[in-house]
Amino acid sequence: xxxxxxxxxxxxxxxxxxxxxxxxxxxxxxxxxxxxxxxxxxxxxxxxxxxxxxxxxxxxxxxxxxxxxxxxxxxxxxxxxxxxxxxxxxxxxxxxxxxxxxxxxxxxxxxxxxxxxxxxxxxxxxxxxxxxxxxxxxxxxxxxxxxxxxxxxxxxxxxxxxxxxxxxxxxxxxxxxxxxxxxxxxxxxxxxxxxxxxxxxxxxxxxxxxxxxxxxxxxxxxxxxxxxxxxxxxxxxxxxxxxxxxxxxxxxxxxxxxxxxxxxxxxxxxxxxxxxxxxxxxxxxxxxxxxxxxxxxxxxxxxxxxxxxxxxxxxxxxxxxxxxxxxxxxxxxxxxxxxxxxxxxx
Amino acid sequence: xxxxxxxxxxxxxxxxxxxxxxxxxxxxxxxxxxxxxxxxxxxxxxxxxxxxxxxxxxxxxxxxxxxxxxxxxxxxxxxxxxxxxxxxxxxxxxxxxxxxxxxxxxxxxxxxxxxxxxxxxxxxxxxxxxxxxxxxxxxxxxxxxxxxxxxxxxxxxxxxxxxxxxxxxxxxxxxxxxxxxxxxxxxxxxxxxxxxxxxxxxxxxxxxxxxxxxxxxxxxxxxxxxxxxxxxxxxxxxxxxxxxxxxxxxxxxxxxxxxxxxxxxxxxxxxxxxxxxxxxxxxxxxxxxxxxxxxxxxxxxxxxxxxxxxxxxxxxxxxxx
Numbered sequence: 001x002x003x004x005x006x007x008x009x010x011x012x013x014x015x016x017x018x019x020x021x022x023x024x025x026x027x028x029x030x031x032x033x034x035x036x037x038x039x040x041x042x043x044x045x046x047x048x049x050x051x052x053x054x055x056x057x058x059x060x061x062x063x064x065x066x067x068x069x070x071x072x073x074x075x076x077x078x079x080x081x082x083x084x085x086x087x088x089x090x091x092x093x094x095x096x097x098x099x100x101x102x103x104x105x106x107x108x109x110x111x112x113x114x115x116x117x118x119x120x121x122x123x124x125x126x127x128x129x130x131x132x133x134x135x136x137x138x139x140x141x142x143x144x145x146x147x148x149x150x151x152x153x154x155x156x157x158x159x160x161x162x163x164x165x166x167x168x169x170x171x172x173x174x175x176x177x178x179x180x181x182x183x184x185x186x187x188x189x190x191x192x193x194x195x196x197x198x199x200x201x202x203x204x205x206x207x208x209x210x211x212x213x214x215x216x217x218x219x220x221x222x223x224x225x226x227x228x229x230x231x232x233x234x235x236x237x238x239x240x241x242x243x244x245x246x247x248x249x250x251x252x253x254x255x256x257x258x259x260x261x262x263x264x265x266x267x268x269x270x271x272x273x274x275x276x277x278x279x280x281x282x283x284x285x286x287x288x289x290x291x292x293x294x295x296x297x298x299x300x301x302x303x304x305x306x307x308x309x310x311x312x313x314x315x316x317x318x319x320x321x322x323x324x325x326x327x328x329x330x331x332x333x334x335x336x337x338x339x340x341x342x343x344x345x346x
Numbered sequence: 347x348x349x350x351x352x353x354x355x356x357x358x359x360x361x362x363x364x365x366x367x368x369x370x371x372x373x374x375x376x377x378x379x380x381x382x383x384x385x386x387x388x389x390x391x392x393x394x395x396x397x398x399x400x401x402x403x404x405x406x407x408x409x410x411x412x413x414x415x416x417x418x419x420x421x422x423x424x425x426x427x428x429x430x431x432x433x434x435x436x437x438x439x440x441x442x443x444x445x446x447x448x449x450x451x452x453x454x455x456x457x458x459x460x461x462x463x464x465x466x467x468x469x470x471x472x473x474x475x476x477x478x479x480x481x482x483x484x485x486x487x488x489x490x491x492x493x494x495x496x497x498x499x500x501x502x503x504x505x506x507x508x509x510x511x512x513x514x515x516x517x518x519x520x521x522x523x524x525x526x527x528x529x530x531x532x533x534x535x536x537x538x539x540x541x542x543x544x545x546x547x548x549x550x551x552x553x554x555x556x557x558x559x560x561x562x563x564x565x566x567x568x569x570x571x572x573x574x575x576x577x578x579x580x581x582x583x584x585x586x587x588x589x590x591x592x593x594x595x596x597x598x599x600x601x602x603x604x605x606x607x608x609x610x611x612x613x614x615x616x617x618x619x620x621x622x623x624x625x626x627x628x629x630x631x632x633x634x635x636x637x638x639x640x641x642x643x644x645x646x647x648x649x650x651x652x653x654x655x656x657x658x659x660x661x662x663x664x665x666x667x
Contacts, residue, residue, distance in 0.1 A: 039619040039639075086457035089484075162456045163564045210638040211618035214572075217382055217448045221614065273383035274411070276454045 002108060005125055008065040011072070016232035018287055022061055023294050026287045027052045027264050028343045029224040033304040035313070037199040039207050044220035044268050052266055055105040056220070057098060057152060058283055063125055066153045066175070066234065073174040073235050074150070079182050080237075081146045083158070083170035090158045090170065091145035092135060093272035094279050098148045123151055145170060154266075154283035157181075159189070161276055164213060168192055169277075175234035175284045177227045177263060178318065183238070197312035215278060217271045225265040227317045228326070232261055232286045251322035256329035257290035260322060262302065289329055295345035299333035306330065353393070353445045354381065359416060361440055364501040367423040368469060369435055372416050376443050380414035384449035386480035387473050387541070389571055390417070391447040396433050400596055403430030404571035406473035406543070407449060408502070411480060420501070422469035452570035453541065455480060459565075460537030462488035463530070465552065467544020468495070471502045473569055474543055478509050493517040493525045493544065524548075527555035543569040577634060581662040584608065585627055599653035599663075608667070610653065617655035624665050626651050631661030 008015045018026070047053025052060075074080055083091060099121055103112040111122040120131045128151070132139040140147050149156050149172035157173070159166040166189045173181040184192040189209050199205060215221065229236055230247040251259050268281040293299040306319070306327055314320050355376030362370045375381055384407055394401045409418035424431045438444075453473050455462065462481055466474040471492060481488040490513055494500045497518065506514050517525050525548070531540070540561075542552050549568045556566045576596040582603075583590045593602045600622055603610045612622040617637025626633070626649050635645050637652035644650050651663070 039614060041619060042613045043615060160457065161454065207618045207638050211614060211616050214616065216450055274385055276385040276451045
């Protein structure tokens with residue numbers, strides 16, 4: 001089915017909004033009334049048609065807006081995309097994985113022509129036709145990882161595997177939930193997860209790392225992660241904190257429905273063939289409380305999850321200041337009835 | 347893990363006798379698709395039909411990692427073998443189809459190393475060949491030491507010299523005795539990584555020399571293969587429903603439950619998330635745990651099992667399920 005791409009902004013006037021279809025396919029992450037960290041990874045196999053799990057890399061109605069927002073962020077701060085010199089093979093791995101996946105899954109929008117190492121990439125939504133020689137970065141306008149991730153929704157980190165560990169040695173990070181690529185670049189798995197509360201004590205990261213070290217080609221895995229953001233803003237980076245941090249103080253019980261957004265990350269992990277590195281995709285979905293309340297089950301569920309969230313998680317996710325307003329707004333949608341397990345909208 | 351879902355089909359295209367007990371096999375894809383790419387140091391697990399059963403043997407890919415139209419492996423006949431290597435020497439013929447796993451790499455090059463020392467003993471040359479090829483392509487600093495017993499067994503010396511002229515140090519153990527690791531390791535600069543594949547005694551001598559000289563253990567690498575999925579068949583009895591099944595050699599306990607429509611929640615299918623944990627009521631064999639979820643105490647108790655990766659080494663397992 002053809003995707004109707006929207007023109008919208010994730011800053012300034014914030015014209016971003018979800019269509020009814022986009023709300024319905026929103027990856028609501030709460031299957032029960034409370035939340036705690038777990039190793040919630042599962043095989044990234046093809047999901048139901050129309051769902052965000054249908055394809056390896058999800059392209060939706062926000063594609064043009066997100067690519068433009070990434071362009072603006074990179075123009076202001078080119079350091080949002082970095083790659084250490086030993087990651088060049090992994091960069092080509094990522095370019096090939098994304099191009100072949102998009103061309104296979106969205107043939108109306110993307111085409112990849114291959115004749116030996118002579119490739120032509122056609123991106124119709126962005127009006128790009130790029131011939132290049134695979135393996136020769138000089139034939140592309142940018143380095144391969146930056147080139148293709150400027151044309152893909154979601155942030156990406158490439159992790160190098162060595163010493164029985166994973167190192168964040170390359171990244172394209174412009175839609176992050178308050179973490180910095182410049183700060184984390186080159187860190188090991190435990191180092192860059194160090195700030196996460198409670199999960200270390202639960203052994204979550206030990207198990208996750210062991211699981212990921214054995215990740216095999218052709219068997220990607222995924223998980224959902226979440227936080228909340230005020231206004232539909234992709235670029236909530238520490239580097240730009242003065243531009244968005246104070247928005248947290250602007251939330252009232254009256255405006256919470258439009259201002260407070262649930263931010264869900266579809267995280268995917270792929271073993272890369274040439275480099276034996278690992279691609280970590282962080283695809284961000286934003287929906288306001290009012291949009292979520294299209295489905296009463298979701299609003300009621302979120303009310304209960306937020307209400308029972310441990311203090312450490314409230315603090316870490318930066319919710320403390322506006323949580324009472326969000327809870328008050330959501331309470332009108334929660335009559336206390338029992339909600340069946342599951343994340344479905346109805 | 348569903349081992350069969352991503353199995354590759356291959357045809358034996360060519361068999362070459364390299365030495366009296368070493369055969370090289372060229373494999374081509376068994377369908378219209380190309381083989382996947384792989385990284386230097388990778389191996390594949392072959393599923394070999396021997397006596398009505400499937401034997402799984404791991405072999406390193408020794409060719410050019412960039413080639414997707416054919417793969418190369420070399421097999422030395424193991425004298426004690428009643429399985430894989432004997433079958434590949436006595437039964438395997440060009441034109442036969444075999445199934446194999448996608449490539450797995452547990453012997454990967456460290457791309458941040460300042461210098462790489464590759465050491466091969468005998469048939470251990472196979473992963474070293476792909477690593478040397480890769481390092482040459484990358485323009486990295488490296489050297490190769492290839493130990494063998496007499497010129498007739500130096501089966502890949504010519505290939506190696508073609509890949510890395512002036513970087514290859516042949517070592518005929520019949521003539522020169524054992525390779526001395528002390529001097530070899532002592533003269534390396536800081537930031538060097540060493541990779542060795544060969545007989546266990548040779549690998550041990552190398553690791554001991556490294557430890558003695560104060561090498562960081564993270565800089566000393568030896569080839570590892572993935573533990574083949576599956577194991578001995580065993581019986582499983584479900585206390586709640588009274589159902590009883592046989593878990594075959596090549597399926598997991600979880601897969602067997604699923605095939606028999608026994609609802610069992612699962613998530614990661616890799617022994618990490620804890621979702622599929624089942625309570626063990628009785629077991630007449632030993633539990634073989636492959637998960638990373640259960641604590642040492644939980645394992646010792648014998649009361650829990652993660653059916654996605656763990657099993658019983660024969661006998662009967664009774665579950666509260």
